[in-house]
Amino acid sequence: MQVVSLLLPSGTLPGSTMMPCNSTSHPSFFILQGIPGMEDKHKWISIPFSSMYFITVMGNCTILLTISMERSLHKPMFLLLFFLALTDLGMSTTTIPKVLCIFWFGQSQISYEGCLVQLFFIHSISAMQSSVLMTMAFDRYVAICKPLRYSTILSNSRIGLIGLASLVRAILFILPMPILLQRMPFHANRVIPTTYCEHMAVVKMVCVDTTLNRIYGLVVAMLVVGVDISAIASSYALILRAIMHLSSKEAHHKAVNTCTTHICVMLVSYTPSLFSFLTHRFGRGIPPHVHTILGNLYFLVPPMLNPIIYGVKTKEFRDKITKYLYRRKEPIIFSHNQKLV
Numbered sequence: 205m206q207v208v209s210l211l212l213p214s215g216t217l218p219g220s221t222m223m224p225c226n227s228t229s230h231p232s233f234f235i236l237q238g239i240p241g242m243e244d245k246h247k248w249i250s251i252p253f254s255s256m257y258f259i260t261v262m263g264n265c266t267i268l269l270t271i272s273m274e275r276s277l278h279k280p281m282f283l284l285l286f287f288l289a290l291t292d293l294g295m296s297t298t299t300i301p302k303v304l305c306i307f308w309f310g311q312s313q314i315s316y317e318g319c320l321v322q323l324f325f326i327h328s329i330s331a332m333q334s335s336v337l338m339t340m341a342f343d344r345y346v347a348i349c350k351p352l353r354y355s356t357i358l359s360n361s362r363i364g365l366i367g368l369a370s371l372v373r374a375i376l377f378i379l380p381m382p383i384l385l386q387r388m389p390f391h392a393n394r395v396i397p398t399t400y401c402e403h404m405a406v407v408k409m410v411c412v413d414t415t416l417n418r419i420y421g422l423v424v425a426m427l428v429v430g431v432d433i434s435a436i437a438s439s440y441a442l443i444l445r446a447i448m449h450l451s452s453k454e455a456h457h458k459a460v461n462t463c464t465t466h467i468c469v470m471l472v473s474y475t476p477s478l479f480s481f482l483t484h485r486f487g488r489g490i491p492p493h494v495h496t497i498l499g500n501l502y503f504l505v506p507p508m509l510n511p512i513i514y515g516v517k518t519k520e521f522r523d524k525i526t527k528y529l530y531r532r533k534e535p536i537i538f539s540h541n542q543k544l545v
Contacts, residue, residue, distance in 0.1 A: 233313045234409070235395045238306045240492040250307035256504040257300045263511030264289040266525065274524050280358040281347075282521065284340050285514055287367055288469070291333035292507035298325045299400045299503045306399060319401040320382035326402055327381065328374040331428045335370035337473060338432040339363075340466050341439040348459050349446045377424045384417055385410065398496050400503075436470065465517040472509045476502040 238246055267289040271277045299322070305311040314322070346357050381403050389411045396405050407417045443463060450456045479498055515522055 231316050231390050231394050233315050233394065234319050234401070234406075236302070236306055236312045236314055236399055236401070237395055237397045238303075238312065238399055239496045240397050242493050246307040250304055253300065253307070253500070253504065254304055256508045257296060257304070260292065260296050260300075260504065260507040260511075263515075264293040264507060267511050267514065267521075268293075270521070270525055277521065277524060278360060280360060280363045281340075281343055283360060283363045283367075284336060284343060285518075285521070287336045287370075288333065288340070288510060291329050291336060292510055294325070294329045295333065296503050296507045298322060298329065299500075303399045303500065314401065319396075319406060320385060322401045323385075323403055323406055324378055324382050326400065327424075328378040331374035331377060331424075332370050333473065334428055334432040335366075335373065337466075337470055338435045339366050339370075340469070341436040344463050344466055345439040345443055347462060348443050373428075377428060380420065381417070381424075384420065388412060388414075397492060399500060402499070433474075440467075465513060468513045468517070469506075469510055472513065473506045476505055 237243075239249065242249065267285060271282050271286045271289075302314065302322070343358055346354050350357065385406060390409050391411050394409070396409065398405050403421055404418075407414045407421075410417070440463070443459070447456060447459050450459060476498065515525065
């Protein structure tokens with residue numbers, strides 16, 4: 205989760221130094237440097253970036269349209285998949301179009317207000333996605349451990365309420381971050397050594413003491429990521445215990461298959477941010493461009509792979525997509541046995 209970046213101790217890239225405190229109270233814009241040390245390769249790097257973003261948009265829009273149009277998919281599990289696709293699409297669209305503008309056109313300026321808005325959306329959508337993954341784990345727990353009560357515990361309306369609660373939680377936790385930054389003076393040097401405005405990268409630009417910002421970021425990360433991962437781990441511990449008590453091999457196989465898709469999605473979602481966190485924390489000798497590329501992969505790899513994982517692993521969803529595509533290819537039949545192909 206991008207919320208994990210709030211745990212970084214200083215928001216600086218390894219090897220960076222503090223700038224002299226020549227402060228301005230309200231900069232009109234910041235400069236997003238791109239990938240440090242690889243500015244001459246931006247156009248080449250944009251090829252895989254734009255390709256992955258295109259696949260992300262197509263895949264997640266397919267999920268959103270299919271679930272919206274197929275009433276048989278209006279079930280808790282697929283509504284959660286709908287929310288996951290929304291957060292994936294929102295996360296990548298918040299950052300990647302600007303990254304491509306930097307790579308293609310050299311448009312590295314971002315307004316002060318635009319930077320704070322991007323910061324808010326990056327971390328709030330990330331917090332919402334963490335809530336969706338936690339709810340998905342609970343959904344699998346209920347499906348395996350309490351199957352007879354599934355429809356009463358997780359109804360469509362209850363999933364809607366959980367989605368609303370996730371949105372409110374994200375706004376309440378993340379909104380104070382740009383508000384706190386808005387009241388602080390910034391360095392005259394406006395260059396942010398990355399491709400997007402995340403919380404600790406912007407905190408680095410502040411000229412005065414930022415202890416409050418850092419502590420608040422740490423608290424939010426612990427409350428969001430810490431609580432959600434703990435809930436996910438608890439759900440799977442209970443699922444594992446239930447699976448161990450199953451006597452039928454068929455039931456055992458079905459229970460494992462039920463969880464496989466969600467486990468794959470969790471690994472895809474959490475692994476890039478975990479690597480980014482570990483390299484920031486312990487990789488002092490790692491070049492700055494590696495940190496920036498790892499940060500960007502979080503916005504590209506999980507949103508691109510999640511629709512593919514669900515398309516491959518979920519038979520009901522795969523069948524609906526196939527049915528919809530087949531229906532679109534059927535010939536139009538007219539009277540007198542005439543047809544238009």
